[in-house]
Amino acid sequence: MxxxxxVLEAGGPAVERLMDRVERRMEAVTAGYGAAxxxxxxxxxxAGGKRLRPLLVCLSAGVPPPESDGLVQAAVAVELVxxxxxxxxxxxxxxxxxxGRPTVVASGGRKMATATGDLLFARAFAELARGRxxxxxxxxxxxxxxxxxxxxxxRADAFDGAIQVERYLQRCRLKTAVLFRAACELGALAxxxxxxxxxxxxxxxxxxxxxLDDVLDVSGPPERTGKPRGADLLDGTITLPLIEARNRxxxxxxxEVGLVRSERDAGTVCDRIAxxxxxxxxxxxxxxxxxxxKSSLPALPERQRAALELVANGVVERYA
Amino acid sequence: MxxxxxVLEAGGPAVERLMDRVERRMEAVTAGYGAAxxxxxxxxxxAGGKRLRPLLVCLSAGVPPPESDGLVQAAVAVELVxxxxxxxxxxxxxxxxxxGRPTVVASGGRKMATATGDLLFARAFAELARGRxxxxxxxxxxxxxxxxxxxxxxRADAFDGAIQVERYLQRCRLKTAVLFRAACELGALAxxxxxxxxxxxxxxxxxxxxxLDDVLDVSGPPERTGKPRGADLLDGTITLPLIEARNRxxxxxxxEVGLVRSERDAGTVCDRIAxxxxxxxxxxxxxxxxxxxKSSLPALPERQRAALELVANGVVERYA
Numbered sequence: 001m002x003x004x005x006x007v008l009e010a011g012g013p014a015v016e017r018l019m020d021r022v023e024r025r026m027e028a029v030t031a032g033y034g035a036a037x038x039x040x041x042x043x044x045x046x047a048g049g050k051r052l053r054p055l056l057v058c059l060s061a062g063v064p065p066p067e068s069d070g071l072v073q074a075a076v077a078v079e080l081v082x083x084x085x086x087x088x089x090x091x092x093x094x095x096x097x098x099x100g101r102p103t104v105v106a107s108g109g110r111k112m113a114t115a116t117g118d119l120l121f122a123r124a125f126a127e128l129a130r131g132r133x134x135x136x137x138x139x140x141x142x143x144x145x146x147x148x149x150x151x152x153x154x155r156a157d158a159f160d161g162a163i164q165v166e167r168y169l170q171r172c173r174l175k176t177a178v179l180f181r182a183a184c185e186l187g188a189l190a191x192x193x194x195x196x197x198x199x200x201x202x203x204x205x206x207x208x209x210x211x212l213d214d215v216l217d218v219s220g221p222p223e224r225t226g227k228p229r230g231a232d233l234l235d236g237t238i239t240l241p242l243i244e245a246r247n248r249x250x251x252x253x254x255x256e257v258g259l260v261r262s263e264r265d266a267g268t269v270c271d272r273i274a275x276x277x278x279x280x281x282x283x284x285x286x287x288x289x290x291x292x293x294k295s296s297l298p299a300l301p302e303r304q305r306a307a308l309e310l311v312a313n314g315v316v317e318r319y320a
Numbered sequence: 321m322x323x324x325x326x327v328l329e330a331g332g333p334a335v336e337r338l339m340d341r342v343e344r345r346m347e348a349v350t351a352g353y354g355a356a357x358x359x360x361x362x363x364x365x366x367a368g369g370k371r372l373r374p375l376l377v378c379l380s381a382g383v384p385p386p387e388s389d390g391l392v393q394a395a396v397a398v399e400l401v402x403x404x405x406x407x408x409x410x411x412x413x414x415x416x417x418x419x420g421r422p423t424v425v426a427s428g429g430r431k432m433a434t435a436t437g438d439l440l441f442a443r444a445f446a447e448l449a450r451g452r453x454x455x456x457x458x459x460x461x462x463x464x465x466x467x468x469x470x471x472x473x474x475r476a477d478a479f480d481g482a483i484q485v486e487r488y489l490q491r492c493r494l495k496t497a498v499l500f501r502a503a504c505e506l507g508a509l510a511x512x513x514x515x516x517x518x519x520x521x522x523x524x525x526x527x528x529x530x531x532l533d534d535v536l537d538v539s540g541p542p543e544r545t546g547k548p549r550g551a552d553l554l555d556g557t558i559t560l561p562l563i564e565a566r567n568r569x570x571x572x573x574x575x576e577v578g579l580v581r582s583e584r585d586a587g588t589v590c591d592r593i594a595x596x597x598x599x600x601x602x603x604x605x606x607x608x609x610x611x612x613x614k615s616s617l618p619a620l621p622e623r624q625r626a627a628l629e630l631v632a633n634g635v636v637e638r639y640a
């Protein structure tokens with residue numbers, strides 16, 4: 001049984017029922033806007049994904065969570081923002097594959113993908129507005145702004161060999177961790193828990209998630225990640241495995257990332273990064289963040305604490 | 321004195337003070353997110369623009385309008401959504417100029433422009449959330465969804481010579497009129513007026529605005545519009561002037577829009593459209609919509625009615 005299946009079991013039938021409602025609602029949202037959108041946004045929404053963020057929303061509200069419309073709306077809103085950013089990221093990266101399937105930009109073109117992302121984004125706020133909680137809108141709009149800033153930062157730093165750890169972590173926080181944080185805050189709000197109390201937990205597991213994602217980009221294998229190794233290198237994105245490997249291998253330190261142009265070249269550089277032992281060091285760093293996340297949890301009912309700790313483990317599990 | 325200056329005068333000092341606060345707040349919003357964003361979003365926000373939508377928000381709340389933070393936030397939110405859509409539209413169209421100045425996509429590239437649009441969009445909802453009015457978030461998220469649908473529709477219909485008037489009007493409603501409608505609804509909400517009562521007014525002047533914009537694309541002159549004539553043709557966007565001209569000129573009816581590829585060709589087709597007399601017919605249609613908009617207004621205090629009618633005139637004025 002995977003860690004996330006264990007979470008679902010630990011959360012009990014209320015969590016399963018809520019997650020079913022989240023799926024059905026996302027289905028309805030993406031079906032309701034005409035054929036073109038239905039096709040592209042449904043492809044995005046339904047191309048799997050672990051629903052980690054909706055699960056965090058539910059468990060942050062309590063275990064068992066309240067089976068309220070507001071909680072479903074918050075979970076759907078977070079996943080829609082996530083989907084919107086994936087669609088726009090793929091436009092920016094020109095990515096052909098995500099989760100082993102063609103991206104919206106690959107199948108519908110840049111224009112369709114940009115508009116689809118905009119629509120998913122707008123629907124997220126429409127969904128959240130149904131819950132009539134201004135505090136929730138504040139949380140999600142803040143996170144959305146930070147996601148866009150993270151994207152801007154990634155573009156600004158592309159191919160910049162001088163990027164160091166602190167700047168990398170700041171970017172990961174903006175482009176990934178803030179949405180995990182928002183998921184926890186939205187759940188807490190719906191559960192009547194102070195919204196900031198779970199924010200550090202969300203942010204730290206989000207950071208760990210991104211760091212491990214960056215490890216996976218180097219380690220592959222493609223059959224598992226659904227994309228070729230070294231996609232970050234080809235995109236000019238300087239990640240922690242490369243930064244760490246450069247401290248260990250002078251030839252990598254001298255590498256001009258802009259000169260890595262083919263998938264084959266990228267694969268060679270990935271092998272070289274792996275050979276330095278940097279990947280293990282980076283994984284250690286992510287595991288330490290997961291441990292920090294767990295110890296940041298406030299006093300919570302035992303079942304809720306256990307379920308959130310299982311989610312934290314789930315973030316790590318895919319790299320075990 | 322322009323019609324919009326007349327509106328400001330008719331609205332009295334409260335409207336001027338509110339519009340000043342809107343400007344200052346937009347300045348603060350765009351300055352607060354780092355150098356790259358500050359540059360690009362400020363260029364977008366401050367490249368002029370008539371601030372027609374914020375003005376509609378203010379006047380829809382009453383004349384004189386209540387000088388509340390909520391009204392300023394709503395006005396800023398609408399203008400930020402407008403700015404976000406302009407930035408993304410320019411990415412989609414690959415436009416080099418807007419209002420006679422380089423677009424974000426031209427000066428910063430596609431990636432920067434996509435992320436900038438996302439950020440402006442997120443900031444719009446963050447701004448509206450400060451007002452703590454769930455009804456307002458509902459109005460703006462609905463309009464934002466429709467704007468994205470309008471964009472999708474424009475892409476789906478591009479270069480399709482079979483597009484007829486009804487489909488064209490539906491697209492104009494989605495891509496433009498819904499934000500004018502939202503401006504009126506948000507203002508009404510802030511002023512304690514039933515939000516739907518001003519919606520038809522907003523929607524009809526928005527439609528007229530878009531139709532006249534499409535006339536201007538054909539008639540130019542470029543010195544006035546800040547872009548070459550026939551940009552819509554080059555982009556494959558079938559507009560009412562072309563639809564109307566095709567009913568009058570068999571050669572235009574036979575024209576493959578996809579074959580119009582240079583600015584020079586586009587200018588020639590524009591001349592031909594103008595020669596059919598279609599532009600006057602289209603302008604008449606827009607004027608009729610403005611008249612409908614005025615007569616759709618509910619019972620309102622005289623000063624408010626007069627000010628809203630002046631805005632409706634302002635929409636038409638730039639084509640006088």
